[in-house]
Amino acid sequence: MSIIEISNLYPEIQLLRPACEKICLAISKREKRSIQNINIIVSDDKTLNKMKMEYFGDDVFTDTISFNFNEENQAVEGEIYLSIDRIKENSKKYGIPFKIELANIIIHSILHLFGYEDDNMENKKQMEDLQNFYLGSHKISRLFKTNNLSVQ
Secondary structure, eight states, rough: OOOOOEEEEEEOOOOHHHHHEEEEHHHHHHTTEEEEEEEEEOOOHHHHHHHHHHHHOOOOOEEEEEESSOOOOOOOEEEEEEHHHHHHHHHHHHOOHHHHHHHHHHHHHHHHHTOOOSSSOOOOOOHHHHHHHHHSSOOOOOOOSSGGGOOO
């Protein structure tokens, strides 16, 4: 049984389960917590903006929204929504390859499901350090497939 489910709703990108599971399992092992199920929904700016307004009262664009469904000390369960539009824009803005920004945002989202927050400078620094650790310590390949060369 897979711990990851992926709903690819963005027409240009198909996120691939094996690489996402590898990331999740690496975080799970280091955090010493099990994963029950994580559903990743690959979407766009319009969808995440609507969700941001509905659930948080903010009319802003965001690259990810994570919903944690488990109680404390239970196996991790939740949903991650990704905006490919925002991730593409951020990769251009920061001058990094799309696949690195996508991996970074997936890691960031998973860390939220594991209880990490970025609500203040100290927590934000902790999350950035963990993201950099996971990006640097695990070869992430075949995270997605596409026919659109502009996102490779």
